[in-house]
Amino acid sequence: MASTAKLPDEKLSALIKKLGVILGNRVSVNESLREQHGHGESWHPCQMPDVVCFAKSTDEVSQIIKLCAESRTPVIAYGTGTSLEGQVQAIKGGICIDLSQMDAIIEVNNDDLDCRVEAGVTRRQLNQYLRDTGLFFPVDPGADASIGGMSATRASGTNAVKYGTMRENVLGLTVVTANGDIVKTGTRARKSSAGYDLTKLFVGSEGTLGIITEIQLRLYGLAEAMSAAIVNFPDVRSAAEATMLTIQMGIPVARIELLDTAYMKALNNYSKTDYPELDTLFLEFHGTTAGVAEQVKLFEEISSDFSASGFQWADKEEDRQRLWRARHDAYYAGLAVIPGSRGYVTDVCVPISQLAKCIVDTQNDIAEHGLFAPIVGHVGDGNFHATVFLDPDDKFMFEKALAFDKRLVNRALAMGGTCTGEHGIGMGKLKHMRHEHGDAAVDLMRTIKLALDPHNIMNPGKVVDC
């Protein structure tokens, strides 16, 4: 029995015994395993669960949750551990259900452009599986997250500007609720007006209303033509304004991502590349051959009005992959600038008309306060991350990051935006909820939480204060 357990020893022993009956040897109190399951990828300190268990089916998840319900034990779902706001931390201890062994791709319906997967399937695994079908799943948050985790967090990332986020791409779910009931939501029809939209209620609920075990997803046909590019701008305002105009003109760009000069420098160092160290847009266009050519022409016209330079195009699969790998390395490149650092990640999203002002004001704020906080953004959605890289034990820097975060969120909310475009609330953004939504809406969320989980056993302490 681990000495650091938060549950009383006696309760814990009884639980472990019962879990063993359900799961055999897929139950563990090994400290390093618990440590691994107690944190995500950002600065939030590890908070270990008391037990880690590995479920292989929805029915096992249901049996585990029934045990937790009986004994009022907290229960937390775990996919790949790539969350950024402390979503998996076991604040009150309890049981972590690792779903990574639920990795079956249950069905792919080529004719309907949909599929059904277990929660532990990762997005790369799914796309690998789909490789020869001409179909793909577009949502790409960077990390090779599990589809269950991405659904629970309402994730998005690059591609969302054309294909939508998990909100738009989850058609239905199997969810185990706080009493162990197995609920199926949604259908395979593309639209429905049949009652409350339970699918959308669970998407983004971060395990606080139930644990997602299966997901029905939309898929898309691979475009006939795809073309990627990077292009440099003299300043971040020009890059953001070119983006705004691209979106406002309705050019159906698939990806349009900003990396500021600070990130481009970090990237060149980390990835041994030699990109110009200027504010840069990474882009991708999908469509018919003629359609892509038309989009590219329009975008080049727009960007030339904003003094763009140094277009580099990549049409071949491997060239496009290399370009996007560079983009995805940005976070790790930032960490490498300050060895041993962690990222205090911000995630505001604003109406597109406010994007340039929000980014410029944020850069000025960063400069004024002497932070190392490079900016990367899914700018086509109005979403960007200014990530403060710091030693989390450096209290002075940490306070500065907190204050910066608060100013940034206030700036975005004043513009009609949100404190989180895609990372979710977890513990980290709880403090912004009432400011963003108002008391009445947060109280309503709390009412829903307590109705569905009256004993507050489902990932307690996340999303809503109970």
Place this chain on the structure above:
Amino acid sequence: MASTAKLPDEKLSALIKKLGVILGNRVSVNESLREQHGHGESWHPCQMPDVVCFAKSTDEVSQIIKLCAESRTPVIAYGTGTSLEGQVQAIKGGICIDLSQMDAIIEVNNDDLDCRVEAGVTRRQLNQYLRDTGLFFPVDPGADASIGGMSATRASGTNAVKYGTMRENVLGLTVVTANGDIVKTGTRARKSSAGYDLTKLFVGSEGTLGIITEIQLRLYGLAEAMSAAIVNFPDVRSAAEATMLTIQMGIPVARIELLDTAYMKALNNYSKTDYPELDTLFLEFHGTTAGVAEQVKLFEEISSDFSASGFQWADKEEDRQRLWRARHDAYYAGLAVIPGSRGYVTDVCVPISQLAKCIVDTQNDIAEHGLFAPIVGHVGDGNFHATVFLDPDDKFMFEKALAFDKRLVNRALAMGGTCTGEHGIGMGKLKHMRHEHGDAAVDLMRTIKLALDPHNIMNPGKVVDC
């Protein structure tokens, strides 16, 4: 005091007095007004509210609902009365809040492609207002419904295949909940992971969880080129299969609508048109000039493989309008075939791969049972309506229609579909809820309903049984 009131006289007098303090002369018990507010556009018999009142602001709605909460009085929102499943019927009497005087367009943000409107604004009013901006609001259920009603019903119609339904196009809401609280949901950002998706919970809740008073909507730039067409097929299977292939190939058609031979005949009689009396697709393509030409070429290739004939193209605004007016007249054309009849409207939606089989099987069923039930469909979404036109007092025919509906819903659910693609549940489709969703999901909806509306005053008897 109307003698037909369902509330006790004394309670009603007291309520009317208090309502008068809030609303002045915008409170009425006039019987013809109550009759008008007690039904939609289908066969469901009128059930009058006891009082009709006209709200002019969210604050007034809040005050009215507070009165209803205190006195446990049912309260029902009313927009334009165009619902089809008995959504506005006052089963238990109570107060009907007519929102048609809340018809302000609060803001249009051209640069962000969004707007905010009061619930009583109709979709035509909004598009009329947007006429000179180059923007439009695409969701088009046929009737000139209110945006509040369309949100509450999760409506769609033509155009949804490209632009989505109300689910995709409502960004945020102001809602008055069962205790009179005013809740704002959503932000103006295009995406957010900040907590439970209250917007999507209220969209489609049909006034049973709260009354929607303001809506933030997505808008779209008018395409550079638009081209509409009708084209005939030798049978309904060919038309449906051409549709399936169009969708599966990812051709971004804006509208693709089926009218079967029976409807084309009715339409020619009603509208004095001379369309070929064959199974017919009505289409529209939106895009750049080159893009539309490309889509049209691809569609013509597909449809020629299914023996299509008689293409008639309409590019000019007035020609397109004429074509879509004909399409929208279908329901009234059906009513005219049997004078004095009402429509028993069905609304299944299936995965696109199942569409042809579902329609063909349904046509066979109609023929076998000797019904007059022409078919019209938003076939690009897999959604179609076989509407049984009948005299609702003819018990024999009505029983036949009920049995037909049940077979149709069973057929669609067995194919992975839904009992309602866009009309909602109201009273009419309550009987299908447990079959479609299963007991656990319906019980969960009921839990949410009772948590948010513990005294069941919000449009009682609709969507979920309480």
